[in-house]
Amino acid sequence: MSEIIAGKVKRVRRTAEEARRVILDAAERRLAEHGPEGIRLQDIANDVGISHPTILHHFDSREGLVLALTQRAIEQLRADLLAAFTGPHMPDANMNPILDRVFDVLSRRGHARLIGWMILSGTLRQLPEAGLLRELTDLIHEMRVAECKKRGLQVPDSEDTLFIVILGAIASFGDGLFGPLVRRAAKISDDPAVADRFRAWFADLLRRRILPDAQ
């Protein structure tokens, strides 16, 4: 491992924190590129340029590594999502920009795949519950009720709002992982414009369900 200079091994010594970071980065890359089975201590160690027991030194065990990876990913995802939801146009019921950001976080940045893998490997059960969607539901429902009252419309059931949020979440995650497959099964061209149109279409569907058109 590392460089060998004149028969002696040149070691790179990082701070523990730094070492953990680069190891997690490498693990995440492997996961994204090679899928679930790509997280092998040897391979990750090779990528970083260290020996695999070093990983065990920092994370105790393979599971420790996976747990740390999961934790970090969840925190990032949560931060990204909160940023999307507390953006400037939030009180607005226009779902398009919000869903755009959510889809972007989950699809392009690969969080859906990551979370999917974590669900499959069972590590996610060991993490604390976030309740993020509950907060979001309450937020939207409040806005929805107020708007409906203002317009003299029938006030919707709170479970309806809940289901809208759940659908949004499930479809966003689902698109991030299964989207390409589904589009192929529908014989859609690889053109990302179609995926974009679908997203807009879906956002419109949700928006109309949340608040019927005033026009």
Next chain:
Amino acid sequence: MSEIIAGKVKRVRRTAEEARRVILDAAERRLAEHGPEGIRLQDIANDVGISHPTILHHFDSREGLVLALTQRAIEQLRADLLAAFTGPHMPDANMNPILDRVFDVLSRRGHARLIGWMILSGTLRQLPEAGLLRELTDLIHEMRVAECKKRGLQVPDSEDTLFIVILGAIASFGDGLFGPLVRRAAKISDDPAVADRFRAWFADLLRRRILPDAQ
């Protein structure tokens, strides 16, 4: 393996077809209960009551088994869907029983997880393109256009039908894999009745989009 009677091994000999079937059944059960990593030759062999090389004899390799499992699931699903859409009550466009079936295969029987796993690990590329969703879309769209004309409504764009189907697929897959997580994040009780209500709600949403209420 098998029963041992007076020092001799009593073998159960099935037809190749039958053997493949029971093996796939056992694999599917393991998949549903333990997820993708639960598909281990030894375990499956134990469940069936055979030795694990027998599985290799019938499927060549573990990957062959997984592939066959997926293929069978897709074919079953395909048959179910086509049957559902060409069934007697079809002009009715009631999505509920259909979605029930889809959710059953993908959620309860664990195929969403398996396919998710295959996407992540890259094995899925070896399956032939089905184009199933395209056929389904055409079927639905035809029906939809006919019904709209009959009622004197505006004929919908074919892309609208396509997106409905895609949403149905993505949400079904998404629910199968991410559903439990999402429901937890929404602080919903584990009560499966809620998941059922959501499914019905979603089916209704799709139905209304396909054909607006006549009332």
Next chain:
DNA sequence: GGTATTACTTTCAGGATTGTATATAGTGCT
């Protein structure tokens, strides 16, 4: 400069899983 700490390496062991080689026993056919 000396010493303690710890990040890191090399080497090896244990375990699990897939896959191979070869023998055996049902089943159908002549």
Next chain:
DNA sequence: AGCACTATATACAATCCTGAAAGTAATACC
């Protein structure tokens, strides 16, 4: 009955991965 075919079993090999043990080298601190 005898024979061919093949589904099945046993035993073994090969590989891979995680983890342990023990020693080495870089950094910090006195």
